[in-house]
Amino acid sequence: MSDDQRIHKAAAQGDLKALQEELDNGVSVDLSGRGDWTPLHHAVENKQLEAVKLLVERKAAVDKGDGSDWTALHSACYVGCVEAAAFLLDSRADINKRNNYGETPLMLAAGPSCVKLL
Numbered sequence: 001m002s003d004d005q006r007i008h009k010a011a012a013q014g015d016l017k018a019l020q021e022e023l024d025n026g027v028s029v030d031l032s033g034r035g036d037w038t039p040l041h042h043a044v045e046n047k048q049l050e051a052v053k054l055l056v057e058r059k060a061a062v063d064k065g066d067g068s069d070w071t072a073l074h075s076a077c078y079v080g081c082v083e084a085a086a087f088l089l090d091s092r093a094d095i096n097k098r099n100n101y102g103e104t105p106l107m108l109a110a111g112p113s114c115v116k117l118l
Contacts, residue, residue: 014048
């Protein structure tokens, strides 16, 4: 497990300029950091919709799981980021992908935080 890099921090903060610079300099859009989180996980967890869009536009793997096999869509549904969840679904994220606990994003969306999406 590696530490978070500049690209992870830029995604979490929604710093599109820094994010674009990192990607333009050859940093992998799917670089794993702490907990095997990718920049997309960080952007979703921090409700940075424009960063999510940029990462997906740059071909981030929308169904890449972290250390517990949580995808960005799992995170979006868990934190109630309806806009990011809808965008990820439009980008062909798998709503039925199970994490290591057997949970799917659809199961998490059924909770109060994402009920608007349903």
